[in-house]
Amino acid sequence: MKKLILVLLISLLTQLKALAFHIVGGEIELVHIDGYQYYLNLVQYFDNAQTDNPGPDLSVQVYLFRNSDHSLIRTEILNLSSEQAVKYTNPECAIGSLKTSQVFYTAEITLEPSIFNEPEGYYAVWERCCRNTSITNITNPGGQGMAYVLDFPPVIKNGEQFINSSPQLFPPLSDYACVNQTYYTDFAGTDVDGDSIAYSLQLPFNSSSQVALPIPQPKPFVELIYANGSNINNIIPGNPSLGITSAGFLTVNPSTTGLYVFSVLVEEYRDQEKIGELRRDFQMLVIDGCDPPTPPKAEVRLPGETEFYNEIDIINYSASEEKCFEYLVVDKAGENVTLKAEGVNFDADVSEVFEFTSGPINDSGDTLRVEVCISDCPYIQNEPYIIDLIASDNACPLPQRDTVRMTINVEPPPNTKPYYLSPDANTIQVRSEAEGQVVALDELLIGIDDDPFDSLRFFFYAEDYDPTNYGMSLDTILDIYGRKEVKFSWNTDCKAFPFGGKNTFDLGIVLEDYDTCAFDSGDTLFFELEVILPPNNDPKVSGPAPDYSRQIKTNLLFDVFASDEDNDPIELTGLGNLFDFSNVGIDFADVQGNGNIESPFAWDLSCDNLGINKTTNYTLYFIADDDDYCNETNADTLAVQVEVVVPSNTKPDFQIEEFYSLSVNEAFELEVLATDGDNTDLLTLDLLSPNAAPASEGFSFEGNTGVGAVSSILTWTPECSLLGENRTPETYPIDFLVFDDNCPNTELRTLTVNFQIEELVVDYDIFTPPNAFSPNGDGHNDTYTLSNLTEEFYNLPPDNCDDQFQSIVIFDRAGGKVFQSSDREFVWTGDGSDTGTYYFHIEYLNTDYKGVITLVR
Incomplete structure (x- = not known):
């Protein structure tokens, strides 16, 4: 904690480099690697058209906060990893004032389960100031900054590890929008965990201060102050104004030029529960003077039809029918049209349906005609499939497009399902076999297909294991069209296969034919199998007490023992409940041996090792596993509860x-x-x-x-x-x-x-300098000085800002100068001067003193 406080103080007091006029957007990501290791990434979109900042920073500092009380957990330094240009949809539409690169910062971090375990979750923050001064829709853009925020769930939920990566958003295009033209883009990203994602427009967050790199503050965050009638419903004015669907499709038909800043909120759901969110800041440039677009017009005409296809109709094809039709595209002369096919309710690649995928509209403006042929095999079994045939031109700034959505029902070629002739597939086969045998189970497995020219195959179906790793095999006895016979054999010898970890098996043997469309069509025979293993005694763990209580900054020491009556090889291991021994300073070595083994346990309960700020309970598990010749593992587990007491601390x-x-x-x-x-x-x-x-x-x-x-x-x-x-x-x-x-x-x-x-107030009138001294060596009044005297009024008046001591000059009766000094600590010894009367002149800037001094020897 002490180190953290010093880091915060240093950060508060360090003046950093340029303001962020060069950053036009970005977001924070968290990507799971393995265990509790993650990549923490910060993505920036950098304006390469500006010249004020020649390049991105070499590193950024991200702050991690806890949602429950908004306290700072720690900071992470992310180093610059890569920078690459963000492309235009159509490179020919590029303009010099819009050049964007994606700048990527990253660090590999650990989210310790002992720290990141609160149900409310956590959030990461990075701030920067200030924004482009040319932004249209906010007030004082040069005085408003940005705050990127990522909310993420704990790494432990309901006592178990909770693995999650934040949504990965696509790199935005370097596209611009044109006045009175529809702009569109798919802003949606992906989620490697399969979580649901919902998108919405939000006002971006402002930074907490106007210094270049403010120290990020916890929630709540302040939104930007919008101007010129802009608000959440009118971020970019237009008809329609800027909007985004919950699936992430962004559209706007802008009515006014300008540079507009906005934010997209990306919310992540799992099992209908929200688990996190992030925001992407971005800017959109709207210009005028673009050529009005002429979108292509696409139609489909079926053979023998005079009318174009109506998208509400379902096209039905029999197995023997030719499945081709005409696709027609009308567009402005000279436009290059690109054709693409996409499945709507299926994932297969359908690019082969077009005879060619791009071509120009000739100068006469004729219709582009393309033959489209679909597969004889349907993409989905037992229901119609939906396919989009898309025509896009090369208009600027974005391609104009038209889509024909077709619903097609294809009758697949006829096929008779194969079946088991023997044994009866309707009966589950139950078998128990003693360890150490090689057996052939039951009679031959015989598969039949009434289609005389279909080939057959048998294969294993098992969940969570590979049957061949447990001695199971299928040996072909007969293989001809329409009939196949195999023998199912099982080797239960422990020396060949590790049955100790698993000795019961649910198994299916699938019979399938090789039909034209390779659809699933077959029969399955199910088995419930068991290997009967020889007996094995459980090992025992002993040594530590069940409960300990220790103050933080102390040590915990004990020995752990494991034994096995069978003198089997045993292994003694230790682990923490939701934490790793090595992460909290525990020194305990896993050991192996035969019959009896031991290992010392030592725990340095230091603040650095534990990272806790309140009294905390830890559960330790010590586990003894034996391993007999069948590799059968029996285990004994000893749970130890340790309370680490954190006393209160008085503030200085x-x-x-x-x-x-x-x-x-x-x-x-x-x-x-x-x-x-x-x-x-x-x-x-x-x-x-x-x-x-x-x-x-x-x-x-x-x-x-x-x-x-x-x-x-x-x-x-x-x-x-x-x-x-x-x-x-x-x-x-x-x-x-x-x-x-x-x-x-x-x-x-x-x-x-x-x-x-x-100002020092000085009473110059009280100064009464001594008027005599006797330099006779008797130790009394041997010198003449006006400082450090016992009576205050004898001393020279102090200097203030208006009047300061300049000099003292001492004259004899004839006007000869016998002593002079500009040091207010002067000392006149009278050397060389006779007994008599002398005169002094003391000068300040604005005050003079004159008087008599008698020298007596």
Whole structure:
């Protein structure tokens, strides 16, 4: 915690580089790797057309907060990984003022289950200021920043590991929109976990301050201030204005030019429960002067028909029919048209349905005619399939397109399902076999297909295991068209196959034919199989007590033993409930041996190892597994509960006032003292930051440490330059910091002390210098000086900002100069001067003093 506080203070006080006029959008991602390892990514979209910032930063710092109380967990440094250009949909439509690259930052991080386990989840934040000054739809864009936020679930839910990666959004296109033309793009991403994603428009978040890299603040976040009538329902004005479907399809028909900023909220659901969300910031450029688009017009005409296909109709094809028809596209002369086919309710590749996939509309503006032929085999069994035939041109800024959606029902070629002649597939075959045999189960498996030219095959069907790894095989006895015979054999020898981990099997043997369309059509014979294994005694774990209670910053030590009556090879392992031993400072080696083994356990319960801030219970498991010759594993588990007690911590406090008054040119001294009620904590006292010290050569303060109490002397002789205009008093706040080392709950206190600097008030009239001295060596009045004298009125008046000492000159009766000094600490010894009367002249800037000095020897 102490390190974290210092990092925060350093971040608060470090002035970083340029403002973010070059960043036009982005988001934060979290991608699961393995176990509790993740990639934390930050994606930026960088404006390469600007010249103020020549390139992206080399690294970014992302802050992780807890949703339950919005406290900071830690920060992560993400390094620049890659930068690549974002493409236009149609490169020929490129304009010089719009060049975008995707900048990718990443770090591999660990989300420890002992920390990231709260049901409310967590969120990652990165902030930057400021936005492009040319943005149209927000006020003062150069003074508003950005905050990227990712909400993610805990890594433990309901006592089990919860694995999740955030949605991965596609790289946006470098496209622009045109006034009075429809702009569209599929903004949808993908989710590797198969979670549902919902999209909606939101106002982007602002940064928490106008410094280039603010320290991210926890929720709630402040949205941008929109201008010119813009709001959530009118982010980009148009007919329609900017909108997005819940599936992520973004559209707008803009009515006004400008640069518009918006945010897309991406919400992630699993089993109808929301588990996370992220926002993508982005900007859209709307320009004028684009050529009005002429979208293509696509139609389908079936053979023998004079009318075009109506999309509400279902086309039915028999197995023997030719399945071809005419696809016609009308567009502006000279346009190049690209053809594409997509399945709507199926995933198969259907690109082969077009005779060719692109071609121009000739200069006469004739219709492009293409023959489309679909497969004799339907893409879906037992129901119609839906296919989109899409024609796109090469208009700018985006291709114009038209789609014919066809619903087609294809009768597949006839096929008779194969079946088991023997044994009866309607009866589950139940078998128990002793270990160590090689057996042939039952009679031959005989498959029949009444289609005389269909070939047959048998194959295993099993969930969560491979039958061949457990000694099962199918050996072909006869294989001819329409008939196949196989023998099912099983080797139950433990020395050949590891039955110890699994000795019961649910198994299916599938009979299938090779029909024209390769559809699933067959018969399945089911088995319930068991290997009867020889007896094996359980091992035993002993040694530690069932419960321990220890204070944090102590140690826990004990020995763990495991034994096995059969003298089998045994393995002793240890693991934590929802945590890894190595991640919390536990030293325990897994060991193997025969019959009797042991291993010492040592746990350093330090703050760094545990990372906890309250009393926490840990469950440890010690497991002994034996391994007999069948590799059958029996286990004994000993659970140990450990309570790690975190005592309370008293905050340190300052023992000084919050206001002091100082005069210029007068030395001021203050003991800055702080104490701690715990008395044993090491305290560190310092200025809150280097910038907390005033710009004054007369100021001095050094940080210090102490146990239970800490102090350091502040000295300050203020200069006249610290006064306000016309010599008025000026107040200077100085921030002090004190923090303790009482991990894990390190406490700190800050205090702002106001020092008021005032002009020094001097009464020049009280100055009455001594008028005699006797340099005779008797130790009394042997020199003449006007400083450090016992009577204050004998001393030279102090300097203030309006009047300062300049010099003293001493003359003899004849006007000869016998002594002169510009040092207010001068000393005249009278050497070389006779007894008599002398005259002095003391000069200040605005005040003079003259008088007589009698020298007596």
